[in-house]
Amino acid sequence: MRPLPSRRRNHRGISLGLLALCLAAAGSLQSQGVSLYIPQAAINATVEEDILLSVEYSCHGIPTIEWKYTSNWGVQKIVEWKPGTQANVSQSHKDRVCTFDNGSIQLFSVGVRDSGYYVITVTEQLGSSQFGTIMLHVSEILYEDLHFVAVFLAFLAAVAAVLISLMWVCNKCAYKFQRKRRHKLKESTTEEIELQDIEC
Ligand SMILES: *[C@@H]1O[C@H](CO)[C@@H](O)[C@H](O)[C@H]1NC(C)=O
Ligand SMILES: *[C@@H]1O[C@H](CO)[C@@H](O)[C@H](O)[C@H]1NC(C)=O
Ligand SMILES: *[C@@H]1O[C@H](CO)[C@@H](O)[C@H](O)[C@H]1NC(C)=O
Numbered sequence: 001m002r003p004l005p006s007r008r009r010n011h012r013g014i015s016l017g018l019l020a021l022c023l024a025a026a027g028s029l030q031s032q033g034v035s036l037y038i039p040q041a042a043i044n045a046t047v048e049e050d051i052l053l054s055v056e057y058s059c060h061g062i063p064t065i066e067w068k069y070t071s072n073w074g075v076q077k078i079v080e081w082k083p084g085t086q087a088n089v090s091q092s093h094k095d096r097v098c099t100f101d102n103g104s105i106q107l108f109s110v111g112v113r114d115s116g117y118y119v120i121t122v123t124e125q126l127g128s129s130q131f132g133t134i135m136l137h138v139s140e141i142l143y144e145d146l147h148f149v150a151v152f153l154a155f156l157a158a159v160a161a162v163l164i165s166l167m168w169v170c171n172k173c174a175y176k177f178q179r180k181r182r183h184k185l186k187e188s189t190t191e192e193i194e195l196q197d198i199e200c
Contacts, residue, residue, distance in 0.1 A: 033128035034059040036103075036120070042135045048109050053134050055103045057122045064123045065103050071116030078118075079105060110138050 037056045045051050057063065067078040081087035083101040098106045103122060107114060115138045123129040 033126070034063065034122050034124050034130035036122055036130045036132045038132045038134060041133065043137070045110055045136065045138050046141055047111055047138060049138075051107045051110050051136060053105050053107065053118050053120075053136070055120055055132060055134075057103045057130070059122065059124045061125045063125070065099075066121045066123070067105055068119045068121070069114075069116055070119060107136075110136070112138050112140065114138050 035058050039054055039056075043051060043053075053067070057065075062082050062084065064080065064082050066080040069076045069078050076092060077090050078093045079087050079089045079097055079099060081099055083103075087099045089097055093107075096108050098108075100106070103120060115136055118134045118136060119131055120134075121129055121131040
């Protein structure tokens with residue numbers, strides 16, 4: 001019966017420790033203001049694909065989210081919105097982008113010229129902000145795909161060649177068969193004629 005109370009004390013000690021840890025974690029989150037999580041910081045895509053620039057933020061209240069596009073040609077604003085309200089999409093990306101409440105955006109049917117850096121800035125009402133970057137690389141259709149298409153076309157051509165030669169052989173056979181039958185017919189008619197001759 002003796003060990004029980006001590007074990008209980010141990011339990012309490014552990015839970016107290018956990019509570020302290022949680023408080024510490026919450027405290028560090030609070031002091032940080034906005035936090036931003038980007039699961040994939042670099043994306044490779046091919047043309048015509050729909051690309052999700054996926055992020056997730058946490059902060060106090062409702063922030064303002066802004067996405068910018070940076071490339072060799074300069075910086076361009078894409079979209080700005082507060083989650084739950086209508087997004088303000090720039091003219092350059094009208095009808096090409098859709099926004100999600102977690103801060104992510106989706107780009108529809110990307111082209112090679114969409115390659116570059118996409119910078120998201122999440123700004124809290126109190127003023128603190130956090131930014132993150134996703135690199136997008138859009139390439140033309142891969143060479144391997146073309147290779148596959150070429151192999152497929154060669155296969156089709158081979159099948160067509162086999163079919164054509166089969167048809168040619170069949171045609172020949174049919175012609176020979178017809179000639180044989182005509183020959184036989186001729187033979188039988190001459191026989192008949194001969195028979196008739198004998199009868200006469
Ligand atoms: C994207 O492609 C580059 C080479 O072009 C490669 O080094 C990189 O690892 C790829 N990244 C992903 C996320 O597939
Ligand atoms: C953000 O939301 C979109 C759409 O609901 C989802 O596809 C994406 O995975 C989310 N991103 C993260 C990092 O959770
Ligand atoms: C949308 O953005 C443009 C340019 O940044 C700005 O002039 C306009 O006031 C914005 N509209 C709204 C509703 O926020």
